Amino acid sequence: MSKFIFVTGGVVSSLGKGIASASIGKLLETRGLRVTILKCDPYLNVDPGTMNPYQHGEVYVTDDGAETDLDLGHYERFTSGHFTKDNNITAGKIYYSVITKERRGDYLGKTVQIIPHITDEIKCCIRKVAKDHDVDVVIVEIGGTVGDIESLPFLEAIRQLRWELGEHYALNIHVTLLPYIKSCGEQKTKPTQHSVGRLREIGIQPDILLCRTEKPISQEQREKIALFCNVDVESVIEAADVKHIYECPSAFKKENLDALILKKLNIKNHDRDLKEWEGYVVKRLKHPKHEVNIAVVGKYIQLPDAYKSIYEALVHGGIANDARVNIFKIDSEDLEKGKPDKYFKDIHGILVPGGFGQRGIEGKVRAIRFARENDIPFFGICLGMQLATVEFARNVCGLKSANSTEFDKTTKDPVISLLAEQHQVTNMGATMRLGAYQCHLEKDTRSLAAYRKEEISERHRHRFEFNNDYRDVLTSKGLVIAGIHTSRNLVEVVEVKGHRWFVGCQFHPEFQSKPDKPHPLFRDFIAAALTV
Ligand code: GLN
Numbered sequence: 001m002s003k004f005i006f007v008t009g010g011v012v013s014s015l016g017k018g019i020a021s022a023s024i025g026k027l028l029e030t031r032g033l034r035v036t037i038l039k040c041d042p043y044l045n046v047d048p049g050t051m052n053p054y055q056h057g058e059v060y061v062t063d064d065g066a067e068t069d070l071d072l073g074h075y076e077r078f079t080s081g082h083f084t085k086d087n088n089i090t091a092g093k094i095y096y097s098v099i100t101k102e103r104r105g106d107y108l109g110k111t112v113q114i115i116p117h118i119t120d121e122i123k124c125c126i127r128k129v130a131k132d133h134d135v136d137v138v139i140v141e142i143g144g145t146v147g148d149i150e151s152l153p154f155l156e157a158i159r160q161l162r163w164e165l166g167e168h169y170a171l172n173i174h175v176t177l178l179p180y181i182k183s184c185g186e187q188k189t190k191p192t193q194h195s196v197g198r199l200r201e202i203g204i205q206p207d208i209l210l211c212r213t214e215k216p217i218s219q220e221q222r223e224k225i226a227l228f229c230n231v232d233v234e235s236v237i238e239a240a241d242v243k244h245i246y247e248c249p250s251a252f253k254k255e256n257l258d259a260l261i262l263k264k265l266n267i268k269n270h271d272r273d274l275k276e277w278e279g280y281v282v283k284r285l286k287h288p289k290h291e292v293n294i295a296v297v298g299k300y301i302q303l304p305d306a307y308k309s310i311y312e313a314l315v316h317g318g319i320a321n322d323a324r325v326n327i328f329k330i331d332s333e334d335l336e337k338g339k340p341d342k343y344f345k346d347i348h349g350i351l352v353p354g355g356f357g358q359r360g361i362e363g364k365v366r367a368i369r370f371a372r373e374n375d376i377p378f379f380g381i382c383l384g385m386q387l388a389t390v391e392f393a394r395n396v397c398g399l400k401s402a403n404s405t406e407f408d409k410t411t412k413d414p415v416i417s418l419l420a421e422q423h424q425v426t427n428m429g430a431t432m433r434l435g436a437y438q439c440h441l442e443k444d445t446r447s448l449a450a451y452r453k454e455e456i457s458e459r460h461r462h463r464f465e466f467n468n469d470y471r472d473v474l475t476s477k478g479l480v481i482a483g484i485h486t487s488r489n490l491v492e493v494v495e496v497k498g499h500r501w502f503v504g505c506q507f508h509p510e511f512q513s514k515p516d517k518p519h520p521l522f523r524d525f526i527a528a529a530l531t532v
Contacts, residue, residue: 002130003265004170005139006158008204010146010195011177015212016248018071020175020239021141022078023248026277027258028137029079030249031270036133037075038126039068039088041143042150046092050429057305061459061511062087065435071141073309077514078249086132089125091150097121114153122157137265146174146198159203168266174199174206175239178213178221187215189225196229207264208235208257216240234260244285246515250278281319281515290323292529295347297367299360301329310353310381313513317522321530335363340370349377349501349529352384354461354508358407365391377501377528379521382462385504386416389466389474389494396477399470406464415474417467425463433460437485439492439507445482446503447493450520456483458492458507466491466506501528 049067483493
């Protein structure tokens with residue numbers, strides 16, 4: 001039977017519960033345990049797919065085509081797990097399901113209520129993940145902060161689950177903050193006491209406290225926190241700031257967190273080995289031999305979370321090449337103003353990520369042109385690939401008005417356009433081309449050289465596609481169709497002949513990159529940038 005770890009957060013948001021959960025997953029895997037991680041988001045959207053990056057950051061896509069919270073990206077990067085739509089539940093999804101059942105008559109005669117109907121539905125979803133994934137431990141991260149009205153049904157559900165499962169089958173970890181007050185030179189424990197107090201009011205006693213802190217926690221402080229929060233001193237874990245997120249598993253290991261979890265869950269006889277991770281990922285991050293400057297040209301560059309997986313995958317590409325990747329975030333709208341040259345001084349590679357909507361499009365096209373004409377390695381992802389096609393059509397093939405119909409519905413040359421099935425779409429939620437699709441790579445291409453196999457599978461999230469009517473004219477001028485989704489004859493990868501490294505892919509390779517298994521395209525993009 002699977003055991004459960006419930007992770008909650010207190011005091012403030014953005015304490016890194018996602019990375020903490022992912023790191024715990026990693027540590028338990030190094031103990032030989034099979035682990036899965038589930039994120040519960042208390043908002044009422046059914047999924048984050050319809051949310052703006054300003055609201056939500058990146059939307060992470062799973063193999064089975066679910067649009068999920070970006071924490072699932074952390075979970076997949078830190079662990080060996082492949083997650084599905086069931087690994088992310090939202091209050092919206094829960095309510096939708098309960099209301100659908102009510103309309104169907106499943107609860108006939110009953111008043112439908114938050115307790116028990118909503119809480120039962122949450123418990124059912126959590127137990128389903130344990131059952132379907134056949135794992136030893138399920139880590140359940142509850143989004144939001146203790147005290148939020150909207151997370152209450154989730155907290156009540158995990159309170160009940162903990163009671164139902166009993167000792168040694170479930171434990172609660174609370175991530176909290178110990179703010180350091182400069183004027184008195186002290187670390188304050190009161191917010192943590194209040195936060196734990198809030199949890200206990202609703203019947204949850206944390207077993208372990210993960211204390212986020214800038215400074216080391218003294219023994220005296222640990223004892224004080226333990227006393228007031230009703231935990232043992234060894235269960236007060238220091239979660240100090242680290243330079244690279246991939247150092248977190250080692251930092252927790254030093255605090256004996258994995259041993260403590262195993263003790264509390266009564267799991268015995270597992271060895272731990274974080275050597276590979278520490279020797280490869282952490283060592284190369286801390287002491288890289290080389291250095292490279294990569295420009296990411298997007299419209300949400302001021303938001304650290306909007307292109308989360310892209311930034312991480314670039315770091316992984318750096319790890320593969322033993323190089324530090326300095327990421328320069330360039331606002332595509334700025335590129336529309338002046339000459340692009342000044343933005344790309346000392347840049348060794350240009351990446352244009354995915355995106356939606358008109359704003360900043362022409363700046364991205366300029367960046368692509370600059371990369372193509374100056375033999376700078378270029379990596380276009382999803383919208384980046386579509387715009388690389390537009391740029392090539394305009395500036396190499398002379399189709400001056402070439403565009404995607406996303407930006408110009410009546411363009412004379414719609415080199416990127418909608419498939420017939422997308423014309424019929426009326427609901428915006430979950431109706432894009434989503435999830436993993438097969439792709440066949442052609443011989444003599446950069447892509448095949450990177451993957452070293454002809455058949456690949458990558459994740460998608462888009463509505464528009466390369467328009468096959470333009471294949472001949474584009475390829476006759478040197479655009480290479482490097483990858484095809486064969487059963488539907490869809491162009492998945494384009495390259496430019498004779499260029500140092502110019503690859504645009506319709507899919508999102510960043511979702512499958514891990515620090516210890518860097519994605520081949522990111523690896524080769526960085527390798528090419530190192531030759532500039
Ligand atoms: N807006 C484009 C489309 O829908 C690209 C999407 C993306 O980059 N994820 O096809």
